[in-house]
Amino acid sequence: MSLIVMDKPLVKSVNSTYSQKLLQYNGYEIVQSLGAFHKVFGFDKYNYLIDINSVFSNYPRFDPVDRTGQALGPIQYAPERPWTIPHTEINLESALQQRVKDLCAIGQPINLLWSGGIDSTAMVAAFLQYAPDIKQCKIVYSPWSTYEHPEFYQLLKNIAGLELLDTSGEFYLHMNLNGIFVSGNTSDEIHASIDLSFLEAYKYDSLFTPWQDFFYKLIPNQQFIDFCQQHFQAAGRDIVTVLDARWWFYASCKLTSILNSCNLSFFTAGSNTFDPNRLVGFFDCDCYEQFIYFNLDRIIESDNYATWRQFLKDFVYQYDHNDTWRRNKQKFNSNQIQVYTFKKQILNDSRNLMLLEDGKKVATPNLPFFSRLDWENIKSQYQHVFREPCSV
Amino acid sequence: MIVQHRISLQQDLYAKASDPVVFKRRMRMLSQLALYESQIYQKIYNFCTDDVNDYALTMQWIMQELYHVTDRNG
Numbered sequence: 051m052s053l054i055v056m057d058k059p060l061v062k063s064v065n066s067t068y069s070q071k072l073l074q075y076n077g078y079e080i081v082q083s084l085g086a087f088h089k090v091f092g093f094d095k096y097n098y099l100i101d102i103n104s105v106f107s108n109y110p111r112f113d114p115v116d117r118t119g120q121a122l123g124p125i126q127y128a129p130e131r132p133w134t135i136p137h138t139e140i141n142l143e144s145a146l147q148q149r150v151k152d153l154c155a156i157g158q159p160i161n162l163l164w165s166g167g168i169d170s171t172a173m174v175a176a177f178l179q180y181a182p183d184i185k186q187c188k189i190v191y192s193p194w195s196t197y198e199h200p201e202f203y204q205l206l207k208n209i210a211g212l213e214l215l216d217t218s219g220e221f222y223l224h225m226n227l228n229g230i231f232v233s234g235n236t237s238d239e240i241h242a243s244i245d246l247s248f249l250e251a252y253k254y255d256s257l258f259t260p261w262q263d264f265f266y267k268l269i270p271n272q273q274f275i276d277f278c279q280q281h282f283q284a285a286g287r288d289i290v291t292v293l294d295a296r297w298w299f300y301a302s303c304k305l306t307s308i309l310n311s312c313n314l315s316f317f318t319a320g321s322n323t324f325d326p327n328r329l330v331g332f333f334d335c336d337c338y339e340q341f342i343y344f345n346l347d348r349i350i351e352s353d354n355y356a357t358w359r360q361f362l363k364d365f366v367y368q369y370d371h372n373d374t375w376r377r378n379k380q381k382f383n384s385n386q387i388q389v390y391t392f393k394k395q396i397l398n399d400s401r402n403l404m405l406l407e408d409g410k411k412v413a414t415p416n417l418p419f420f421s422r423l424d425w426e427n428i429k430s431q432y433q434h435v436f437r438e439p440c441s442v
Numbered sequence: 443m444i445v446q447h448r449i450s451l452q453q454d455l456y457a458k459a460s461d462p463v464v465f466k467r468r469m470r471m472l473s474q475l476a477l478y479e480s481q482i483y484q485k486i487y488n489f490c491t492d493d494v495n496d497y498a499l500t501m502q503w504i505m506q507e508l509y510h511v512t513d514r515n516g
Contacts, residue, residue, distance in 0.1 A: 067503060194515075220470070383514075392510040397474055399481060417505045421491035 052333075058434045059406040060128040061327050063310040064113060067109070068403050069419055075425040076436050080125055085110040098277040098296060100114070102299050105268050112307035114299075118284040121277075121303075126435045131334065133302050134200045134285030136343040141363055145341035149332065150180040159160035159229030159432075161215075163313070164206075164382050166198030172362040173332045175369045178209065188213045190231070192222075194386040199379075201372050222325035222390050223397060224322060228372030229328070231433020235309045236331030238381075240342055241359050242297040242349050254353035261295035287343070297346055305334055310405070316391040319400045324409050356380040404435070443505060444479050447512045451475065454514075471512055478511050 064072065066086040073080055080089035081415040085102045087095040096114070099121050101108040114197075140148070153160060162177060164170045177187050189206055191214065196203040199417060206214060216226060236244055256264065262275055282289040285298050309331045317324045342349075351357035356378055367376040397399050402411035412432060415426040452471050458464040482504060493499070 168444045219467075314447045389510065389513055389515050392507070393474075393513070395509055396507050397477060416489045417483040419485055419489040419491075419496065419509065421489070421493060423491060 054410045056406075059408040059410060060126045061409050061432070061435050062128055062314060062405045064125055064310075064404050065402055066111065067418070068261060069113075071420060071422075072403060072425070073124060075422050076124075076429070078439070088115070090439070093123055093279075093437075097278060098274055099299075099303055101269055101274055102265075102278065102295075103304070106248065106296055106299065107245070107267055111203035112304065112311045114303035115307070117302050117305065117388045118281070120281055120284065121312055122437065123177075124437050124439070126437055130306055131336075132405045134336065134372070136153065136336070136340045138340060139344040140337065142341050142345075143363060143390060145337045146207045146365065147180045148174040148337040149335050150176050151182075152229070152335070152337070153232060153330065153332075154181050154183075154186060155258055156230060159227070159232045160187045161190045161227055161229055162187055163231055163233045163387075164189050164195050165234065165386065166191070166195035166202070166386060168359055168362055168366075168379060169237035169333070170195075171199060171202055172366050173232065173234045174206070174238075175366045176332075178212075180368060182211070184278065185211045185213075187416075188215055188227075190215050190217055190219055192216065192225075192386050192390070193349065194384055195352075198384060199375070202366075202370060202377065207371055211284060217390070222316075223320065226319075230330055231313075231317065231328060232330045232332050233313050234332055236334040237362075238360070239300040240297075240333045242293060242346075243300040244296070244350055244355075244358050245421075248351075249355060254350075257293040257350070258291050258365050260290065261292045265295075293349065294346060297349065298344075300424050301339070301342075305329055309334070312391055314387055314405060315395060315402075316387055318402075318405055318409055319391065319394040319398050320407075326405070326407060337343070337435060339378045372391050404432075406435075443508055444475065447508050448472065448475055449464075451512060467514075474511055478507070483506075 070083065071082065072086055072441070074086055074091060080088045081097070082089040084100055087100045087103065087110050089100055095357050099114040099116065100110065103114060113125065113127070115127045115130055117130050119132070122220070157346060161178070162170070162174050166173050174189065178184060179282065181187055189212065193216070204213060260389060261278070261441055265278060278295070282295065284302070289295050289298050313431055314329055317328070317329060348361055349358065351360050358381065363376045363379060367373065400411060400413070402413045403417070403420070404412040406412065413422060414428065416424070444454055453467040455465060455472070458468065
């Protein structure tokens with residue numbers, strides 16, 4: 051893929067460290083801050099998205115970017131894959147096979163970012179089964195991947211023609227690989243982003259209660275409920291339960307947030323010319339939505355947290371026959387990439403205020419020191435990435 | 443703050459001198475810490491602002507940055 055030259059590139063991600071200052075320096079009135087989010091005067095619908103996020107998460111992070119276009123915020127993010135209602139159901143195997151086929155057809159080297167977790171292991175298992183030529187793929191991992199799933203690492207080591215690349219030590223600081231990078235991130239969001247703290251606080255059964263009651267208890271505001279009702283209609287299917295609402299919110303508004311905010315920074319920190327299109331979320335595609343849209347009832351099978359995305363573990367089991375992992379593995383918050391990302395940004399001195407869709411970093415020379423004077427010097431170049439209040 | 447992190451890394455270096463992998467990692471972190479230190483002093487010197495809070499707030503972030511630079515998981 052070649053780097054696209056854009057006249058006025060929009061935003062891929064905003065560095066949350068500076069988001070409040072950026073909004074204030076551009077004249078927005080912050081009416082409330084929730085976690086790392088800021089409600090902004092004149093963006094009522096967007097502010098309601100932040101409310102939804104705060105209902106679902108104790109510490110909401112990463113700006114919601116609405117794929118339906120109904121509730122856009124003050125920052126002009128690059129358009130995400132627009133939401134389209136799936137009309138034809140396909141099964142899990144067909145969805146994964148189609149995804150692998152589409153990515154392999156690009157004809158470039160494929161770097162599979164394997165963390166050792168459920169999503170990236172399912173992704174790698176799909177490539178191992180469906181890629182026409184496994185030599186097109188390379189497993190990019192860190193020691194933490196092997197700690198999290200040592201059995202699968204042993205299996206990978208024994209596959210003829212499959213290259214494994216350990217990124218630890220100095221390597222990740224100066225990594226320069228060809229081709230595309232495929233990440234398991236976007237899986238949490240497309241599977242309703244169910245976190246253990248939510249289940250512990252509200253219990254499993256709450257997922258199957260009417261979302262209106264649940265929302266109203268936490269935010270007793272009828273206008274908020276009315277907004278949600280309107281937004282959820284865009285799903286094209288009934289959104290009845292808390293689980294439905296959770297899936298819809300994360301799939302429609304947060305799908306690529308972690309990918310763009312964490313993973314992308316990892317790659318752009320080392321390069322001035324990294325094309326963001328080279329980083330791909332494996333589950334961010336129409337064909338996977340054709341599966342999950344019709345199978346929301348399978349997202350979590352019981353009050354055992356380990357059954358969240360059980361079908362992905364079952365899929366891996368068909369390949370590696372590791373029954374212990376299939377039964378017991380549950381989400382583990384591996385922050386290895388984030389640790390690497392922060393360190394890489396700091397040591398390469400490539401801290402940024404925002405990342406743009408053409409890969410350019412918006413930065414000032416003295417970051418992490420940042421002042422109004424700094425912004426005044428460069429803001430004229432970036433007026434186009436800020437929306438007028440009440441414009442949406 | 444930087445001195446504390448350096449001492450901690452140096453202590454690690456001595457304590458785990460018999461493990462060549464850990465020893466090499468700690469040596470690498472010490473050199474990275476030195477790189478960070480030189481960068482950040484220059485930035486403090488160059489920074490101009492009309493709001494003293496800019497310094498106070500950034501000092502909190504510098505503590506986080508130091509943590510990332512010297513994080514044993516990294």
